[in-house]
Amino acid sequence: MNNQTGKRLFKYALHAKNTFILALVMLAIGVAAELAGPFLARAMIDDHMLAIEKPFYETASSSKETVSYDGRSFKRSDRFAPEEARGPEVRVLQVGRSFVLVEAAIPEVSGERSFKDGVLTLSHQGEVQEYPAVRLDSAGIFAFYKPEIPGILNLISWYMVFLAISILMEFGKTYWLQSSANKVIRKLRIDVYAHIQKLPVHFFDNLPAGKVVSRVTNDTEAVKDLFIAVLANFFSGIINMIGVYIALFILDVRLGLVCLFVVPILYAWIVLYRKFATKYNTIIRSRLSEINAIINESIQGMSIIRIFRRQKQTREEFENLNNDYMSHSNKMLNLNAFTSHNLVNVIRSLAFAVVLWYFGSAQLSGAGIISLGVLYAFVDVLGRLFQPMTGMVNQLAALDSSMVSAGRVFKLMEEPGEDVTDGSMPRYRGNVEFKDVSFAYKEDFVLKNISFEAKQGQTVALVGHTGSGKSSIINLLFRFYDPQKGTITIDGKPVKELPKQWIRQHMGIVLQDPYLFTGTIASNVSLGDERITRETIQKALDDVGATRILSHLPKGIDEPVVEKGSTLSAGERQLISFARALAFDPAILILDEATANIDTETEALIQSALEVLKRGRTTFIIAHRLSTIRSADQILVLHRGQIVESGTHEELLALGGRYYKMYRLQSGGADPAPSVAVASVHPAVNQG
Template identity: 85%
Template sequence: MHSNTGKSLFKYAMTAKNTFILALVMLAIGVAAELAGPFIARSMIDDHMLAIEQPFNETSIQGEQTVSFDNRYFKRGDRLADGEAKGNEVRILQVGSSFVFIDSAVSDITGKRSYADGIMTLDKKGVITDYPAQKLSATELFSFYKPEIPGIFTLVGWYLCFLAISILMEFGKTYWLQSSANKVIQKLRMDVYAHIQRLPVHFFDNLPAGKVVSRVTNDTEAVKDLFIAVLSNFFSGIINMIGVYIALFLLDVRLGLICLFIVPIIWIWVVLYRKFATKYNTIIRSRLSEINAIINESIQGMSIIRIFRREPQTKEEFENLNNDYMKHQNKMLNLNSFTSHNLVNVIRSFSFAVVLWYFGSAQLNGTGIISLGVLYAFVDVLGRLFQPMTGMVNQLAALDSSMVSAGRVFALMDEPGEDVTDGSMPRYKGNVEFKDVSFAYKQDYVLKNITFKAKQGQTVALVGHTGSGKSSIINLLFRFYDPQKGTITIDGQNVRDLPKQWIREHMGIVLQDPYLFTGTIASNVSLGDDKISRATIEKALEDVGATRILSHLPKGLDEPVVEKGSTLSAGERQLISFARALAFDPAILILDEATANIDTETEALIQSALEVLKRGRTTFIIAHRLSTIRSADQILVLHRGQIVEQGTHEELLAHGGRYYQMYRLQLGSSEVLVSAGNPATV
């Protein structure tokens, strides 16, 4: 996996930092609003529901906070105003499911309580105290609760208010987080695609198209899941857990310290999980990439597969990949099953057991060291700790898969690309010179000490057997590669000193098997270049003689072209690529056996058009049919990467060397002799 994936992801996240920060602020506010609930519950229990056991004082002042009982008025001691006279103290205490009224002060209410025959007995570790008491009816008990109702309603109101804030913040957080993630992935995809455009041509020699497509689509989509689902859950989880621990320590420091043991357990869990998951996910993403590659290759070669009846073998190859993919998916499934949220449940149960054992037992024994309200709020808050934890654990698989995918994307972007230079250069004349050029794709030299000159307006033909180095010379001319030795100049300037885009701006090429893009005939001629007008497109097509041949198409220049131009004949595709090269008005024109797929009548048409169009341009022709290059100003005969013969058609025939032999094999000895103007017999 890419070593700095985290840093690279952070850099991309910073491109949408404002919305990410907004989402995190809303998340923090939402968490705070949600965690207000247990504190409100604590206040409701301790300050209102259980506060009935606090001391009451008799008072003569009537009001909303006073209780009328037995023709007397009472008020909670903590609610007496400054300077207000304190009357006799009384207590309301719970015994079992009933409440009793004690008309005196009670110094300590902890201990085991019992009531019988108007006496309440308090047993505290063997020390027994009796208090005269009166059992309260439901109506009498309610009169003591009545002053608490406004406070309870106020707290309920606050709870609803915080709930509304929490819902609003959750919506905002989700919207802005997803919006940020979409923005980041949009930029990432654009950058990946732009980088692919900058990668050197030789990079694609060893990487199938399907694998590149998988990086741009599947892997970036997985990174999108990282930003939307995974980071959302992890950000939410971490902020929730921080909020929960703050709440736990605010409720009770001892309880908070006891619950800190959860953090290292989760950390160790995540580290161990990722150790195994990364290994599996790397293979899974690689297999998915290979599956895409084989599908892409099968679709493109479907006709060959069917003609040679290779369907069973292709299917078997696909099944083997697919089975291996499923095998590792099942390994991930097993890993996720063993490390699912069941562990969270175990930790949660253990935490609750510790808290209830340590504090709850003391409360039940009557020796409570925290209030019931605090205990209730603590258990509530502690329960909320495990919700984000479960969310984080459930996203571990997606986290690891996304990180592996991100690593693959950034590894592709780390591949050295070619610098893209803005601007352009004036159209050069096209005087090309190769001087002692030697070149190797890997180790063995495929071109050795190549030296020749091509002047403006000249036509240079490259002939030779397959592998002799013809295409390599063109690759060097386009600067798809640079030679290891020697220099190549255009108009006296070393091509290494010029940006590649500038050189290529004034070059045109027609391949033996032309590539057409999805669009129309017109868009395939202009390739979407605004500088090429409709009139230029029409003239280019007319000049190569395509107008008559393409006239049968219903929509003319706007006839739709599917990928690779498969609905057009080979000749029609070739004519369109001819028009494309000529529409760009290149100074250097390369024809890679451009007339090989064209019938004799069309070839004659193109040959006559080319004679006019080649004027003023330097034209390089890679030729297999030697009859097409008789008029070339210079013919270079290549053999095993070297120029073994050089001259015009007539000169080379007269020389009687390798070119003569090749020409003889193609046309027959009698025609060779006539062509050479040599009356001798062979």
């Protein structure tokens, strides 16, 4: 067991320590009540069933402990009061299936017995003794057993009481243990999900969503099994074994010492098992995550898979992963079969053989090391030792799988996250300045010495071919990443000195491929923010022209939206995303080719609304269709991470450089003219 993982699981268990402690107390009481059974059985055998072989004396008194036989009264020797008078001694001994009455004092009753022709013969260690005896009929036997019946019934009553306590404690233990486990897993899942929210954006660039989902669902569910099944069995097993060993030593110290060999065997067994199981389970959990990832990816890209007829290749990829998962699962099955509870049965049989050989043979030979009642109770208790041991062994697979899963969950939680700072900052004006900014995702710089200034209310357009650095500038502005060189300021304050959440609070973005959440149109605009009223939602939709476009929906802004808005057209999703950004009234608005998926008529509607909405806020536009940025206050032309040209639309056309060539290419090769209408610009070429 990984010590670090075990310590962290223990800390989580402390969140439900009260119910855990209650469950363990009930478990201990239940074990004690259950182990009372063999002691009651011992008392029943030694003090009542076999006790009639103790000496009896004739007595003149009469009570419920007195035996009435053949017109005389007898009482067992251990039931006489110290001052009570005793008459002649008699003995009742069992010979085979019969009982005989001997009217004589017998010093030693151990050894072999035989009865013939009214003579009882006792052989012990080579000595033979003979006594005249009378065979007892059923009435005579019952007469001597009758005083024992109340004691036997009393012990049976106590056994039923302890059985009821055991059943009640078992129910309470199971309920509270599972309740505690549910509390722990709830806390663990909340913490994992909260940590995912803190992880930097670049973390998700390298880890498929399916693997993250697997950590939060499958792995935490396996940890739940640890607290419910494994913890229950191991705690129950340990407490049971402790209770059993206490009972064994109470019954007979020598018997207890003989059975101590089970403990090191069990410990070595668990250590050896986990050495192999951990290796297999690590691969199994990893493959399960990969299976979830490929399923998630396939479902999201199902249309592409079918269009390009990739069903066979996708299925083969899935089958390869699934086969590898099955292969290692079978290895675990082989390991479990090899180390199953059958081995417990072997150890149990060995323990019984040793005990019965050493102590049972001595008892039968007449050595009389222990009483038959003790031997019976011991065998009963010893059987109970292997019940929890079997339960623990059967949970070894779940234990190791849970520990591996817990390790994966904690590994995710160890990923450095972004600190969440409470509070907020006043809405800033939105003056943005980049000073000699250079940035690299890994080793090669994708931005080199970028410098520009965007003043409040200005619109800055970023254009360039794919990979030129447009999106990287926006990523730095949102502080998804921080530059290696240079500084970025908002209203003169370096962004590194401001909490990321505060900066983003006054930013809005519309992506080329908008993302909608399950809910309604209204909830996708407000994102559940109580500050955004229905009036604000409706106004935002009106301002972007969405009201007319979405008027065909039966429930209006309360129309249900399924995951990713798949029931809406691309243009409708874009308009909702646009309204979302505007509803938050950002100081800085980023449009990442926001009108790419909107038809020309809708684009013209949005362009007219934008002229009003952009007032008072700084707007950054990542543009592929250069027709959408003709009115920008500043156009930055990027090439290989550098700003190669900057200026207004007219200035850049007059310059005749890279922007001129891009615009001419999108215009179908015609020479651009200032009077070119927006609608006449051909958007056929996407420059990335």
